[in-house]
Amino acid sequence: MWWRLPRAQFQRQAGQKNKEALKGIVDSGQPPGLLAYAEGEAIAWCSVGPRPAFPALERSRTLKRVDDEPVWSVVCFFVAKPYRGRGVMMPLLTAAVEYARAHGARIVEGYPVEPTQSLTGDRGYTGVVSAFRRAGFVEVLRRGTRPIMRCSLEGR
Secondary structure (H helix, E strand, O other), X not given: XXXXXXXXXXXXXXXXXXXXHHHHHHHOOOOOEEEEEEOOEEEEEEEEEEHXXXXXXXXXXXXXXXXXXXXXXXEEEEEOXXXXXXXXXXXXXXXHHHHHHHOOXXXXXXXXXXXXXXXXXXXXXXXXXXXXXXXXXXXXXXXOOOEEEEEEOOOO
């Protein structure tokens, strides 16, 4: 919900209320992202959707729009601890790109980090540059430390 709400609202409804807001999106029939499974158990999550679904991107100085092209955004990953460091992000990112394509996207955008040390906690929640590169994304702009990376789906 971090990318879907104004920061003050996100903070105000921290915890259970944000979980309920996400459940409301699911219940509305609009999938807020994708799940990865291992042996029938959900082990990872990726939030993907049309950029307008993430108004916090519009308010960000460093992640504001590059141009007027309609894009889908991959904004968040979560991988359960036992599965971290096992390459789960890559197939999840690939699935997010294919999901976006199946729903009419021509461009998919991401905002990953370039880790200079081991990622701990939620420091890599937007993904890592190396995974995005392997998935065919290229850096199109950098206004700070975080790049804006795109994958063009035309001709792919």
